[in-house]
Amino acid sequence: KNDYKQSEVGTPDYSDLFLDKYISVIEIANPMHSLWSDGRWNKLTMAHGCYWGKCTFCDISLDYIKLYEPIAAKTLVDRMEEMIAQTGENGFHFVDEAAPPALMRELALEILRRKLTVTWWTNIRFEKSFTRDLCLLLKASGCIAVSGGLEVASDRLLELIKKGVTLEQVAQVTRNFTESGIMVHAYLMYGYPTQTVQETVDSLEMVRQLFELGIIQSGFWHQFAMTAHSPVGMFPEEFGVIPIGLDEKALPLVGLDGLFANNDIQFKDKTGIDHDKFSFGLKKSLFNYMHGICFDYELQEWFDFKIPKTTIPSDYIVSCLEKEESFNTKPSAKIVWIGGKPLSEAFSKSKKGSSRQMLKLIFHNKRETIQISLDKDKAEWLVTTLESLSIFQNKNQTFAQLKTDFETHFEDFELFWFSKPMNTLKDFGLLVL
Ligand code: SF4
CATH class of the missing domain: 3.80.30.20 (tm_1862 like domain)
Structure with a gap:
């Protein structure tokens, strides 16, 4: 046998x-x-x-x-x-x-x-x-x-x-x-x-x-x-x-x-x-x-x-x-979100007479709460995107797909991806695997 x-x-x-x-x-x-x-x-x-x-x-x-x-x-x-x-x-x-x-x-x-x-x-x-x-x-x-x-x-x-x-x-x-x-x-x-x-x-x-x-x-x-x-x-x-x-x-x-x-x-x-x-x-x-x-x-x-x-x-x-970590993410890297849905609060930011519409996103897990603020349109894109990156969706999205999607609406994905609010989110469960 x-x-x-x-x-x-x-x-x-x-x-x-x-x-x-x-x-x-x-x-x-x-x-x-x-x-x-x-x-x-x-x-x-x-x-x-x-x-x-x-x-x-x-x-x-x-x-x-x-x-x-x-x-x-x-x-x-x-x-x-x-x-x-x-x-x-x-x-x-x-x-x-x-x-x-x-x-x-x-x-x-x-x-x-x-x-x-x-x-x-x-x-x-x-x-x-x-x-x-x-x-x-x-x-x-x-x-x-x-x-x-x-x-x-x-x-x-x-x-x-x-x-x-x-x-x-x-x-x-x-x-x-x-x-x-x-x-x-x-x-x-x-x-x-x-x-x-x-x-x-x-x-x-x-x-x-x-x-x-x-x-x-x-x-x-x-x-x-x-x-x-x-x-x-x-x-x-x-x-x-x-x-x-x-x-x-x-x-x-x-x-x-x-x-x-x-x-x-x-x-x-x-x-x-x-x-x-x-x-x-x-x-x-x-x-x-x-x-x-x-x-x-x-x-x-x-x-x-x-x-x-x-x-x-x-x-x-x-x-x-x-040794410096490199900012190069492989285009084929899988991006997943293991966190939940955020709460959001709208506010506006005034600078030199003009005002920008912003969104504060509040994320919770069992232990802590974090918040990040982004331009309203980018924040809305992010909320929808996180939903599709969620492990429960199991869609296997790659870094390259994410970049393409972002750049159909806005400019320069890398600048956004490596920004401070996004880095905060990466410590909270937005993972590159
Ligand atoms: S890594 Fe594999 S080959 Fe090496 S010691 Fe462990 S079990 Fe043995």
Whole structure:
């Protein structure tokens, strides 16, 4: 019998699990671990496998990573509704290896369209498609946290890992999540093959800066482990590591058709560095950073052996965030409005003897009220347009269509789109996706 397709696996059935008989474990040191252990979370996946599937330390040759098969957003939300009805819990932990951003977007839109009140979190890659607007949409749909692999915070090693992200990108993306109110947890790694002592120290400095700026709120250091089904495990010589503890004949057996339980391989790194000794200092510093303290300590203070000074400028991450955002919006970008209908008030503005008819538009959501003022004719155009951009209309209008429509009535769409009132509205749910 073939494996079931993801669309056919059905909804997990928790009817025999007595959720009310379990205690809730409160773990306070690490915010993400606390999320894992505390409360009840319905478990689902958005996709089977990983859409990236390239990281060299990961078991990418095994089906659970290699076979990527996403589930349609509508099916997923159907399953969420079924699980809510069965368990009475509206919290979801999507246990994906790395949730795909495009599907997260569709999921969020579908949740909002069905007006579901849910809370959810998942594992991601810090890739650049997590723009400010996508993060705002995810938050509006109930996303409260994401975890992702920063691994070794060094561009040389990220490249070697084939993570497909740079530190600059990670900083910008974690900022986007944080500013939308989504908590960020980073998986951190040390002892990757060829990693030098200097790179471990520099990676710690990057982590210190990310926490000091508050764009990552939770993290955990893992020491690199070599697994049989990862590229490093399959081609150790390419990564400068020598497997040990297995005789040469046994190795291919474990690598090719060995048991998953024998997945970890002992190895010797050609650099000869004892990465174990960094463990305590890395973890202790992180524990303090997570509590928002000790950012001013010299990195040396975390270790009882001599470490080199970091080569990273103390404003490195700040400078990554300062890069100007471009005003170029792709013509094919989808524009959606997740807010409601505004109230309007007419008024007139006099300047140098002439008077202009204006409209004040007042928008409400659950938490706040904002108002913007525009020329009456543009405000009226905007009100009609917002209605057609509403997620409930599901019309998929693009930036180019919007521009054409605007310019059949008025001049210079860009000047209007990037004006102050419109920027206020963009913070309030007018999103470019
Ligand atoms: S480490 Fe994560 S992102 Fe990389 S291939 Fe594995 S599952 Fe995918």
